[in-house]
Amino acid sequence: MMKKYAILSNGYASALLRSVADIASHLPIEQVIDSGLEFAEDDVLYVPSEDGLNLVAQRTHNPHIAQAIHLFKDKFAFREKIAPLFPDFYFRTCKTEAISALQLDFSHGKKYVIKPQRGYYATAVKTVDAHSDLAAVQREIKAELAARSKFYTGGMLSEHEVIVEAFIGTEIKNSLSLDNAELAVDLFYDNAGVPVIVGLYHHPHPTHDNYFHTLYYTNAKIFELFSARVLAFFNALQTLGMNLRSFPVHAEFKVHNGALIPIEINPYRFGGYGLADLMHYVGGINPYRAYFNNERPDWTAIWEGKTDHYGCIVGYNGQTVDVQRAEPDHLKFQAFLAPALLNYEALDHTTSPLFGIAFVQTDDERLFRSVIAVDYDDFFAVTTEAA
Numbered sequence: 001m002m003k004k005y006a007i008l009s010n011g012y013a014s015a016l017l018r019s020v021a022d023i024a025s026h027l028p029i030e031q032v033i034d035s036g037l038e039f040a041e042d043d044v045l046y047v048p049s050e051d052g053l054n055l056v057a058q059r060t061h062n063p064h065i066a067q068a069i070h071l072f073k074d075k076f077a078f079r080e081k082i083a084p085l086f087p088d089f090y091f092r093t094c095k096t097e098a099i100s101a102l103q104l105d106f107s108h109g110k111k112y113v114i115k116p117q118r119g120y121y122a123t124a125v126k127t128v129d130a131h132s133d134l135a136a137v138q139r140e141i142k143a144e145l146a147a148r149s150k151f152y153t154g155g156m157l158s159e160h161e162v163i164v165e166a167f168i169g170t171e172i173k174n175s176l177s178l179d180n181a182e183l184a185v186d187l188f189y190d191n192a193g194v195p196v197i198v199g200l201y202h203h204p205h206p207t208h209d210n211y212f213h214t215l216y217y218t219n220a221k222i223f224e225l226f227s228a229r230v231l232a233f234f235n236a237l238q239t240l241g242m243n244l245r246s247f248p249v250h251a252e253f254k255v256h257n258g259a260l261i262p263i264e265i266n267p268y269r270f271g272g273y274g275l276a277d278l279m280h281y282v283g284g285i286n287p288y289r290a291y292f293n294n295e296r297p298d299w300t301a302i303w304e305g306k307t308d309h310y311g312c313i314v315g316y317n318g319q320t321v322d323v324q325r326a327e328p329d330h331l332k333f334q335a336f337l338a339p340a341l342l343n344y345e346a347l348d349h350t351t352s353p354l355f356g357i358a359f360v361q362t363d364d365e366r367l368f369r370s371v372i373a374v375d376y377d378d379f380f381a382v383t384t385e386a387a
Contacts, residue, residue: 009049169256318377
């Protein structure tokens, strides 16, 4: 008999996710480990805890699930898999210690992205061009991996291998343009293997790279422009032998010259730190319930008559902040987002790289321009003196 599970770690899990405990058993990962629980071929799983993915791959009786987890978590393996769909896309693997010795073709203004082969939340993702000091980039990547490893454990980050791939499109920092843009999508394959969108967002790149995920937003135009192309890609992915059913993903794409090119796909979960909850504020959608109940949102009806923009904004610990000596000013941050603020959730900044999650609704994109230009150092105040 098919069963439904959400396998949770000590990391962040939104109220909307926790609200589906009536239809899916919520299991701490420690309980899964200790119990020896295995998963039947048709079990429906949601695994927001990155450290639970290896466990599921080991315990599932569905070989397609085990294959997909490995494929999507290994960025090099993923590029190899989709190469038939993008035959001209350049990528290669490299040892972290060998970054400084890379020989790359920078002619005609070519740029590349270097990132961990297994990664999470844009950790140690660097763009390089002809002017880059690769030895310095190597040091920066190693330092960032070491710093973030205290937040992201269980093999979530590969410290010794990186992937080097072509930079897609043009620089999109500080831009809200959809012509050259980065998109994110939350989607699941239903029990018949058909892709179903439960969230689609524009991800503008902020001024400060350290605040990379500070803003995602959506509106009717984004759905109108990109829904069909997103679904076309995920249908094409199935033709490569994936055979996925009852399988959620969070995927990222670059838009360039009208084409949608995938950056990466994160298996068995939707967007982290509450991002997937954004559609609740648009049309009352609970993406987790839609997934577990195999429901397809009617986006045409949901967006009818709506012209506002809806955003998920995460407040980062400031770049120069000592989290043991400084506290975030939550009221100041909320005032910065008012009157667009719909909901705000404070986080423990000493155990997370973030201090808060906000959801907003506005008819004025100027708020988003302010958000992607913000310096989060301005929202912290020192409360204790150094010893």
